[in-house]
Amino acid sequence: MEGVSYERFPKVKIREMKDDYLKFELRETDASMANALRRVMLAEVPTIAIDLVEIEVNSSVLNDEFIAHRLGLIPLTSDRAMAMRFSRDCDACDGDGQCEYCSVEFHLRARCVTDQTLDVTSKDLISSDPSVVPVDLSDSSGYDASEQRGIIIVKLRRGQELRLRAIARKGIGKDHAKWSPAATVTFMYEPDILINEDLMEALTLEEKKNWIESSPTKVFDIDPNTQQVVVVDPEAYTYDDEVIKKAEAMGKPGLVDIYAKEDSFIFTIESTGAIKASQLVINAIEVLKQKLDAVHLSEDTLEADDQFGDLGGHLRGG
Amino acid sequence: MEHGSLKDQRASTFSLTDEDHTLANSVRFTLNQDPRVTFCGYSIPHPSDARVNIRVQTTGDPASEVLKDSLQDLMGMCQHVRSIFDKAVIEFRMSRLALLAVVGSYVQQSVYPETGPLEN
Numbered sequence: 321m322e323g324v325s326y327e328r329f330p331k332v333k334i335r336e337m338k339d340d341y342l343k344f345e346l347r348e349t350d351a352s353m354a355n356a357l358r359r360v361m362l363a364e365v366p367t368i369a370i371d372l373v374e375i376e377v378n379s380s381v382l383n384d385e386f387i388a389h390r391l392g393l394i395p396l397t398s399d400r401a402m403a404m405r406f407s408r409d410c411d412a413c414d415g416d417g418q419c420e421y422c423s424v425e426f427h428l429r430a431r432c433v434t435d436q437t438l439d440v441t442s443k444d445l446i447s448s449d450p451s452v453v454p455v456d457l458s459d460s461s462g463y464d465a466s467e468q469r470g471i472i473i474v475k476l477r478r479g480q481e482l483r484l485r486a487i488a489r490k491g492i493g494k495d496h497a498k499w500s501p502a503a504t505v506t507f508m509y510e511p512d513i514l515i516n517e518d519l520m521e522a523l524t525l526e527e528k529k530n531w532i533e534s535s536p537t538k539v540f541d542i543d544p545n546t547q548q549v550v551v552v553d554p555e556a557y558t559y560d561d562e563v564i565k566k567a568e569a570m571g572k573p574g575l576v577d578i579y580a581k582e583d584s585f586i587f588t589i590e591s592t593g594a595i596k597a598s599q600l601v602i603n604a605i606e607v608l609k610q611k612l613d614a615v616h617l618s619e620d621t622l623e624a625d626d627q628f629g630d631l632g633g634h635l636r637g638g
Numbered sequence: 639m640e641h642g643s644l645k646d647q648r649a650s651t652f653s654l655t656d657e658d659h660t661l662a663n664s665v666r667f668t669l670n671q672d673p674r675v676t677f678c679g680y681s682i683p684h685p686s687d688a689r690v691n692i693r694v695q696t697t698g699d700p701a702s703e704v705l706k707d708s709l710q711d712l713m714g715m716c717q718h719v720r721s722i723f724d725k726a727v728i729e730f731r732m733s734r735l736a737l738l739a740v741v742g743s744y745v746q747q748s749v750y751p752e753t754g755p756l757e758n
Contacts, residue, residue, distance in 0.1 A: 328671070328715065329715075329718055330719055331722065332719065332722045332723050332726045333726060334726045334729075334730040337727070337730055337731075344723075349715070350664075350667045352663040352666065352667040353715065355659075355660075355663065356660045356661070356663065356664040359658075359659065359660040363660075364660070598723075598727050601723055602723065605716050605719055605720045605723070606720075608660075608716050609713055609716045611657075611660070611661050612661070612709050612712055612716070613713070615654060615661065615665075616706060616709045616710070616713070618654075619640075619652070619702055619705060619706055619709075
């Protein structure tokens with residue numbers, strides 16, 4: 321019995337977009353929806369990371385588990401992750417979770433033979449699947465060869481060797497932070513700044529400059545042509561009330577009125593490189609839909625019976 | 639898992655396992671939008687236990703129906719956000735390409751003044 325739908329229809333506008341950085345506006349939705357998106361992006365979008373390491377030879381200065389920990393934190397390109405199965409759910413392998421459907425195998429062989437220190441980097445990790453490789457963090461300009469080395473895992477001296485085999489699996493940030501695809505996800509309320517022009521007229525240029533200086537970030541400035549105070553960057557405002565306190569201290573309360581628009585958010589997303597920032601948002605929405613589907617289905621009493629058996633009937637009061 | 643009374647279907651508490659604020663706060667918000675709901679809220683009995691209790695009290699419809707409708711609405715909202723996000727990405731890319739084309743034609747005009755656009 322579906323009544324009228326009480327859905328709201330949000331709006332999105334993209335401000336800036338690069339491979340690993342995304343800034344967009346989300347309007348006409350509630351803070352709980354924005355927060356749910358943020359939480360899912362950080363903790364529940366699946367990626368691929370090294371999870372099991374078998375070390376054959378390690379004569380470096382770092383011990384085995386230290387190196388295994390560092391290998392786990394290396395970001396791997398995870399475009400396959402959404403389609404892949406979790407190792408624990410895979411029925412194709414014989415239980416140890418190492419088949420080709422649910423995992424990717426890597427190996428690394430390094431031995432220092434020269435007198436110069438050998439840097440073992442993420443570029444030395446050789447993958448069995450060319451679509452899952454350590455993220456290439458070098459600049460596209462690449463004017464300096466030393467910038468393109470990759471993440472350093474360990475440094476070896478003459479005679480030291482490192483040989484290992486690693487298995488990478490799908491996981492989510494909730495289990496371990498190595499699987500989190502987002503470096504930072506933040507959202508802020510969009511500020512609405514209204515300057516009281518009458519009160520502003522009563523100030524001298526010196527007082528105006530003082531008042532503008534009192535803000536830790538550059539939100540206001542003096543227009544050189546008209547000598548008026550104008551808002552130059554409303555989003556630099558960090559909701560500290562410094563300008564309001566300064567106005568009160570100068571004896572002019574109500575000089576400026578700043579309030580946060582309750583349904584307008586500006587998201588800033590930085591990705592580790594495992595997934596593109598725009599793809600990260602799309603995957604986050606998919607994961608949120610899957611969660612809702614799971615809850616929706618389990619509300620059906622037949623499903624509850626499957627899950628809980630006789631207990632389901634007992635819980636329903638039957 | 640629904641804890642309710644057989645006689646009064648209008649009010650019950652839904653206990654969801656393996657859930658946290660991510661889902662519960664958004665569902666609570668969409669429930670509040672529905673005028674059939676007189677009371678709704680959620681609580682997490684213990685932070686180490688991944689369990690959420692959502693309480694729904696309605697004006698007459700069974701609480702589970704109202705909850706199902708809200709979940710449906712929330713899924714629709716997610717789908718909508720996804721489609722407008724995809725459109726916004728395409729628009730952004732188009733506008734960047736258009737900007738590059740305009741800049742390119744200006745550069746072309748300044749370097750090769752006699753040629754028109756796209757000639758070389």
